[in-house]
Structure formats: C-alpha cells, structure tokens
Amino acid sequence: MKIAIVRQRYNPFGGAERFVERALGALAGDGAEVTLITRSWDGAPREGFRQITCDPAYSRLLGGRAARDRSFAAAAQAEMTQGGFDITQSHERIAGCMIFRAGDGVHAAWLDHRARILGPLQRATQRWSPYHRYVLGAEKAMFAHPALRAVICNSQMVADEVARYYGVAHDKLQVIYNGVDTEVFHPGLAAEFRKSLRAANGIPDEAPLLLFVGSGFERKGVPQLLRAAARMQRTDARIVIVGADRKLKAMRKLSELLGLSRRVLFTGPLKDVRPWYGAADGFVLPTLYDPCPNAALEALACGLPVVTSTTCGAQEWVRSGDNGWVVDAVDIDGLAQRLDDLAGLAGNAEARTAARAVAEPLTLPAMADRLLTLYRALGR
Missing domain, CATH: 3.40.50.2000 (Glycogen Phosphorylase B;)
Known part of the structure; x- marks a missing residue:
C-alpha cells in the first residue's frame, strides 16, 4: 500500500506532529510504503518512509501566511495527483485528499470561539482577515470535494463540529483518539x-x-x-x-x-x-x-x-x-x-x-490499529 501523508511543517512541541511520527512508524511497521509531503520537517523517523519537500516561493509582502499556505497546497495537490498513491491523508486543509485528519479542529469553530474574547474592532479584523478568509475557503472546498472519503477526528467534539459546520455525512467521520505511551506517562x-x-x-x-x-x-x-x-x-x-x-x-x-x-x-x-x-x-x-x-x-x-x-x-x-x-x-x-x-x-x-x-485503553498500539483498519478499508 502506498500512502502519502501531508503536513506543512514540523513543530517539535506540536501534537499533530507527534501523531504523524507515531502513524508513520505504525504504517512502516505494517509494510506500507509511506511518503511524507512537507515544506519543512526534521523530526520524523528516517527509516521506512521517504520525504518529498515542497517549498515553492511565495510573496511575504503581498500574501503573507495565506500566500504561503496556498503555494504549499498547490504543490502538495500536484504531488498527490502524480504520485500514484493508494491513500492520501492530509493534516492541512487541502482539497483533493482522500483522508483529512482534523487534528487542528474546525477553523470556523475556532473563530467563533475566539470571537467571544474579542472586542468589536478585533472581531471585524478577524472577519475580514485575508488569512482567515483563505483558510475558511480552503476548509469548505476540502470538505465538499468528492475525493474526500474519511475525516479522522481526534474527539467527538470535532466530529460534531465537522457535521454541524459543513454537513459532512456521519459515516465519513472516524473518531480516532490520540494515543499516549502509558509506559512513559504513568503515576509512578x-x-x-x-x-x-x-x-x-x-x-x-x-x-x-x-x-x-x-x-x-x-x-x-x-x-x-x-x-x-x-x-x-x-x-x-x-x-x-x-x-x-x-x-x-x-x-x-x-x-x-x-x-x-x-x-x-x-x-x-x-x-x-x-x-x-x-x-x-x-x-x-x-x-x-x-x-x-x-x-x-x-x-x-x-x-x-x-x-x-x-x-x-x-x-x-x-x-x-x-x-x-x-x-x-x-x-x-x-x-x-x-x-x-x-x-x-x-x-x-x-x-x-x-x-x-x-x-489506559488509549494506547499508541490502539491508535495505530484503528488507523490501519481505516487504511485497509479505504485501500481496497
């Protein structure tokens, strides 16, 4: 099975990155051919997968973060299309992926929650922000794209939000909790x-x-x-x-x-x-x-x-x-x-x-088993 996982950059303190690293290890151990499509990544394990770096130029002055994300999305889409992958899983809001892992939640929901602590001017600034408007557009396009077959939600709250904000069918929503190493983190x-x-x-x-x-x-x-x-x-x-x-x-x-x-x-x-x-x-x-x-x-x-x-x-x-x-x-x-x-x-x-x-039941092997079950079902 050829699997592509898309994550724009590595943050050594980020939960999403740790999830990707764990997933890569589980997939490689199961014999899958795993490709990581990224702009910048230094922390993932080097054995059992290959890395494609997509770092296209963009204008910091004219577009800022929106231009950065748009340029990466276009490059990643091209790699997903040309790579002959059985499964494409994105951790970014990129239309055309087979699986989206909503590890960062629903951006539309985050903006609604954040608005509760903002003043009127700040709320207006948020509403008309080019970056937020880009992300909302990308999020909507991704959830509506016919290629999307599953959304991995790391909590029931996220699954409910995806259904409420974007009308994604419940049979596409897979709640797979983050795993924890219960031998490393323990009461002792x-x-x-x-x-x-x-x-x-x-x-x-x-x-x-x-x-x-x-x-x-x-x-x-x-x-x-x-x-x-x-x-x-x-x-x-x-x-x-x-x-x-x-x-x-x-x-x-x-x-x-x-x-x-x-x-x-x-x-x-x-x-x-x-x-x-x-x-x-x-x-x-x-x-x-x-x-x-x-x-x-x-x-x-x-x-x-x-x-x-x-x-x-x-x-x-x-x-x-x-x-x-x-x-x-x-x-x-x-x-x-x-x-x-x-x-x-x-x-x-x-x-x-x-x-x-x-x-105790939310172990790394339990998370990996659920991921592999999903991949096998979609890869048939």
Whole structure:
C-alpha cells in the first residue's frame, strides 16, 4: 500500500506532529510504503518512509501566511495527483485528499470561539482577515470535494463540529483518539520527581500544585487561568505554566499585576514535561478551543485529575467530581471555583486512579490499529 501523508511543517512541541511520527512508524511497521509531503520537517523517523519537500516561493509582502499556505497546497495537490498513491491523508486543509485528519479542529469553530474574547474592532479584523478568509475557503472546498472519503477526528467534539459546520455525512467521520505511551506517562513519576523538583523550585511538598502545559497562550486560556487563579480561595495552591509563546513576557507581567508572582511559575518550553507531571497534583487547561490536547491525555495517564473547558475535546474523558471538572473557558469565577476544587483533590488516591483509568485503553498500539483498519478499508 502506498500512502502519502501531508503536513506543512514540523513543530517539535506540536501534537499533530507527534501523531504523524507515531502513524508513520505504525504504517512502516505494517509494510506500507509511506511518503511524507512537507515544506519543512526534521523530526520524523528516517527509516521506512521517504520525504518529498515542497517549498515553492511565495510573496511575504503581498500574501503573507495565506500566500504561503496556498503555494504549499498547490504543490502538495500536484504531488498527490502524480504520485500514484493508494491513500492520501492530509493534516492541512487541502482539497483533493482522500483522508483529512482534523487534528487542528474546525477553523470556523475556532473563530467563533475566539470571537467571544474579542472586542468589536478585533472581531471585524478577524472577519475580514485575508488569512482567515483563505483558510475558511480552503476548509469548505476540502470538505465538499468528492475525493474526500474519511475525516479522522481526534474527539467527538470535532466530529460534531465537522457535521454541524459543513454537513459532512456521519459515516465519513472516524473518531480516532490520540494515543499516549502509558509506559512513559504513568503515576509512578510522582515517586521519581515530586520531592526533588518541588524542592528545586521552592514549592512546599504539601502545597497543591496545578499544572498547565501548552503553547499558544491565548488559545489555551492562560489569561483566563491567571485571572481565575487570582480569585481562588486556596492561596496555598501553586500553578506551573509550561509552554512556548511570543506573549510569555506579557503573561509574566499579567501574573505580577495580579499579585501571583509567588504562586505562579513560568518554565518556558520544555522537551520533557514528565518531571512536572510527577510533581503536580492536578492538570488545568481552560482552552478557548482545543480538539484533543495530548497534554491532557498525558496528564490523565500520569494520574492527574483535570479541569478543562467545554470547548476542549478532552471534556468527554472528565467525570465531574470523579477525575476533574469541565467549565466554560471564559467563566472566570466558575474557573476559580474549579481550581479550588482541583486543589482539594491533592493527595486523593481515588481521583488519581480514576484519571489513570481513562488513559489506559488509549494506547499508541490502539491508535495505530484503528488507523490501519481505516487504511485497509479505504485501500481496497
């Protein structure tokens, strides 16, 4: 079977890229001939697949991001057409692919959710943005294209949005959750890292520690998290924010203005977050929009109860009061209350067991098996 997977560029901290790397390994191990069509990729495994680099010129001045994405889409379409592939799977919004993996969710839905925190002028700017208009057009064309036979959705939330916004038939929507390595991410990390990492960062062992992991602070809800933290009753709780963002300095400043300097720690981006999963008592991700964050799944695998939002695909794994809570991302008072509740679960063995139980069936082999089943069905 000849399979082409399309992803424009590699981000070492991106969940979609990790999914591609895992999928490539599973496919190559099954004997498939896998081709990665990309503009820039340095992180995928080199054995068992070949790479086609499509990096056509585009005008940064005249078109910016829209011109970049349009030029790559045209080049990728040509490669998909000429390559003689049995299956073409795109992680970008490119019309003509057989499978689209909606790892970034539905752009139209994201814009609607983001508009909730924007002022009138910002909403107008978003509505008429050339980039957003291009993406919406590409998204619509892709979902309407007759070549599209399946959409891989990494949560039920995304599947529902694809059907609601674009009318895609339900029999085309395949919910395949992201996989997690349950041997790498596990509750035993607490015994390995909790005491030493807390001591190194001046965090008392008895203090409830709530962990945030994510890049793209606006979308992931860091401003709301900080404002909610300032309204918590549990002033002994600490919050650690792990992630890369161009607004990192601004968020640190906001933390200072809210009087949170002693309670909130920004680590910046980390390649290995496992020590912080081990040191934490709970995980929080009040995201404005997140189809299915790997970080939430990793946290659950480590036995951390979770507070997340109604616009996060991970919500379907959360059982209120059992292994966490779900709250509206822009409800600051409601989020503050749930942060207090999450801090109250520190040391709760039943909550940690319930969190781990969610992740145990969502393994990498389980994800790979579902992918291979889909590919075989479509490749007949």
